[in-house]
Structures are given as structure tokens and as C-alpha cells.
Amino acid sequence: MSERLVLGSRIDGLLDRLYAQNASQDEALGSYFSARAQEESFDWNEFDARTNQFLSDKLVALDREKAEFCYYLCRALRARRVVEAGTSFGVSTLFLAAAVRDNVREDGGTGVVIGTEFEPAKAAAARANFAEAGLSEWIELREGDLRKTLVDVGGPVDFMLVDIWTPMARPALELVAPALRNGAIVICDNTTQFRDAYRDYFDFVNDPANRLRTMTLPFEGGLEFTLRED
Numbered sequence: 001m002s003e004r005l006v007l008g009s010r011i012d013g014l015l016d017r018l019y020a021q022n023a024s025q026d027e028a029l030g031s032y033f034s035a036r037a038q039e040e041s042f043d044w045n046e047f048d049a050r051t052n053q054f055l056s057d058k059l060v061a062l063d064r065e066k067a068e069f070c071y072y073l074c075r076a077l078r079a080r081r082v083v084e085a086g087t088s089f090g091v092s093t094l095f096l097a098a099a100v101r102d103n104v105r106e107d108g109g110t111g112v113v114i115g116t117e118f119e120p121a122k123a124a125a126a127r128a129n130f131a132e133a134g135l136s137e138w139i140e141l142r143e144g145d146l147r148k149t150l151v152d153v154g155g156p157v158d159f160m161l162v163d164i165w166t167p168m169a170r171p172a173l174e175l176v177a178p179a180l181r182n183g184a185i186v187i188c189d190n191t192t193q194f195r196d197a198y199r200d201y202f203d204f205v206n207d208p209a210n211r212l213r214t215m216t217l218p219f220e221g222g223l224e225f226t227l228r229e230d
């Protein structure tokens with residue numbers, strides 16, 4: 001077992017608190033979706049208003065070891081320009097921003113994590129968390145639907161995290177793919193658990209025209225590791 005990653009005194013306690021809050025919502029999430037899944041009309045590919053309302057205060061944060069892995073990948077890539085599809089309360093964003101901060105401290109220059117979130121209350125909570133962590137200067141949070149907010153990511157992208165409701169995964173990757181630099185990495189969560197729902201995402205990833213190579217890593221639920229190779 002590896003030692004827990006230390007990101008800084010203002011960040012680590014906040015992450016402990018956010019992960020505790022996340023864990024306290026697990027049971028409610030499990031009960032909600034097992035009940036709804038019994039309904040014939042329930043569609044995993046398109047959440048209805050009731051599900052969106054239920055999820056509007058849920059963190060659904062990226063597992064801590066997956067988030068730590070993203071930090072290490074960003075450090076290995078010396079990533080300075082990162083895009084995250086699905087920010088929620090900003091848990092994974094804190095890891096990405098800490099990596100960009102650490103890369104810039106060592107290498108100089110500038111860096112940014114572009115996050116996006118369409119629930120206003122979650123975006124407000126994320127901004128408060130970024131401020132508490134002392135990482136706001138590294139994060140540009142774009143509020144709204146990613147199909148609009150990610151149309152222009154403003155330059156080459158070193159790393160992308162896709163941690164979004166599954167129907168939005170392909171639109172997010174399609175928008176950002178033209179900006180991925182040679183050697184960029186895209187991580188996408190739960191690709192084993194929701195393989196069917198990710199079908200159109202994999203159609204895009206496996207299309208040779210998109211110059212991507214991919215493998216599913218054996219984290220819980222599966223974690224897709226995709227490399228841009230020009």
C-alpha cells in the first residue's frame with residue numbers, strides 16, 4: 001500500500017472532509033439508483049429531472065487513489081494545461097491544480113486547470129473549496145454545459161480528466177481532442193462498470209482517425225488510460 005499523497009497543509013484536511021462528506025452520501029446514492037433502476041422507464045443514458053435534482057447536492061467525487069494517480073500522471077507529464085469534464089465540488093480539481101502548481105513551481109511559466117460544472121450550487125461550493133485550499137489561481141471554472149464551455153480550451157492540452165455522466169463523455173472528448181498535444185493523456189472513470197453506456201466514447205477513442213491508444217486500468221470500476229499519439 002502506498003503512502004497517502006501530501007499536497008499541502010491547506011489542502012489535505014479539506015480533502016479528508018470532502019471525502020468524508022462524499023462517503024456519507026454513498027448509501028443514499030445506492031438506494032436511489034437501485035430503486036429507480038426497477039422502473040421500466042428509467043434511462044441510465046439520460047437522467048430525468050428527478051435524478052438531476054437528487055444529484056444536485058451529491059459530490060460523486062473521483063476515488064482518492066484514482067485522483068492521486070491523476071496527480072502523479074500530471075507530474076510525470078509536467079502538465080501545465082489540464083481540462084476536467086465534471087468538477088462537482090472540485091475534489092479531483094484540487095489534485096490536478098496541485099500538480100500544475102508543483103510543475104510550474106519547478107519549471108517556471110504558467111499553468112491552468114479548466115474545470116466545468118453545470119450545477120450552480122456545486123460550482124459555488126467548488127469555488128469555496130479552491131479558495132480554502134489556496135489553489136484558486138490555478139483553476140478556471142467554467143460554469144454551464146460542457147458542450148458550450150469546452151468549445152474553446154485556448155491552447156494545447158497535456159492532460160484531460162473525463163469524470164462526467166456517461167452521455168457527456170464523448171461530447172467532452174470530441175471537443176478537446178483537437179487540442180490534445182502529442183503524448184497527452186486522457187483519463188476516464190468507471191469504464192468497466194459502465195462499458196455499455198460508454199459505447200460511443202469507445203467508438204471515438206478506437207477510431208484510428210483520432211490517433212488515440214487506450215487501455216483499461218484495473219482500478220475499481222475500471223479507469224481508462226488513453227494516450228494521444230501523433
Ligand SMILES: C[S@@+](CC[C@H](N)C(=O)[O-])C[C@H]1O[C@@H](n2cnc3c(N)ncnc32)[C@H](O)[C@@H]1O
Pocket residue numbers: 059060061062085086087088089090091092093116117118119122144145146147163164165168
Ligand atoms: C462524477 S461528478 C464529478 C466529480 C468530480 N470530478 C470530483 O472528483 O469531485 C460529474 C459532475 O458533472 C456535472 N455535469 C454533468 N453533466 C454536465 C454537463 N453537460 N456540463 C457540465 N457539467 C456536467 C454534474 O453536475 C456532476 O457534478
